[in-house]
Amino acid sequence: MVENPFIFGKVVRGEHFCDREHEMEQIKKMVGSRQHIVVISPRRYGKTSLVINALERNRIPYVYVDCSLVEDEKGLIGVVINDYAKKLDNLAILEKFLKRFDISVSVTIHPVNVTISQIGTDSLKNILMEVGKNYVIVFDEFQDIYEKDKRLVNKIRSIVQFLEKSVVMLGSKRHLLNSMFLKPRGIFYNFGYALHLGKIEKAEFSKFIARWFRKNGIELKKEEIDEVLDISECHPFFTQYLCHFLFEKRLSGKKEVEVKEVLNDILEMNSVFYDETYRSLPLGQRKALHLLSYGKKEVYSAELLKRFDITSSQALQKALKSLIKKEIVDKNGNYYILDIFFKHWLYQKVLNQMV
Ligand SMILES: Nc1ncnc2c1ncn2[C@@H]1O[C@H](COP(=O)(O)OP(=O)(O)OP(=O)(O)O)[C@@H](O)[C@H]1O
């Protein structure tokens, strides 16, 4: 069976990873000069894939800390040690390592799993200092710790400034990251190099898509690739998602299936979820979403407000603020709907006058 080369929803590596050459070079350079890095982007732009590929391709040893799994200091130590244990691949060294710190642990093997039952005041510091001697430490979704335990964030801050190797912090909740890393009063202000990750360049994504289809005996027309990237707006996740289903259809013999049909299938597939989200919103926020789905930049123009029956620009502003809080909308210069397929679904509703 042919494997679908378009992967979405997990970290992509090797040939499944497209471009980002410039960003990978920046990460390599920063790590080489022991600079800390913070990578910021909206959700699913490819932060985790970028950092992992940059480190692995350059053979830079790293320990990966998924902060969304961390509830407290003990949990953080657990996540650090468990990833570190995977890298060691040798139980004797691991046991020697664990003995050096003021922690109570139990270790199971196959696969190795370390459970921490007790920690001391300096355990976190000593462990990070030791791991940070040889490994770059990657704190993914770092803002999650900030949301749960600000004291722990302060503690991490005070430790990582003394680490020998770089630390890479990744996050997607921009308002939190901005207040932590970019505002002069933020605890991580001037902490390191801020890499704002954008979408993938159209020319690179086009080549990537064409190559994978061609490799499997399918010739996509240039206009079809353009259409895919128009719909997905070159968003890494949504492009892979759309290509995945286009590939599946074309491979199953439906040579003539159009990109639009595939999009409609996806919208149909997700419609229960979209409908639920939509129905849960008050009228003002629904109207704001319809307005955004229209794709115009000047959202406060009198003409648009009238077109979508919104009473005032203040009312629109209030609705947008709530939608940002709900992580349905974001603002990056302009307001936009985060889920591009949801945006298409909303737009079709407007077209069909179903609002
Ligand atoms: N360079 C890339 N080449 C091809 N596809 C990519 C690339 N980067 C990201 N993707 C696509 O986007 C998806 C999300 O990538 P990834 O998990 O790395 O993003 P993220 O920004 O860390 O997401 P999250 O905000 O959920 O943590 C991947 O599963 C893949 O489909």
Ligand SMILES: [Mg+2]
């Ligand atoms: Mg990620």
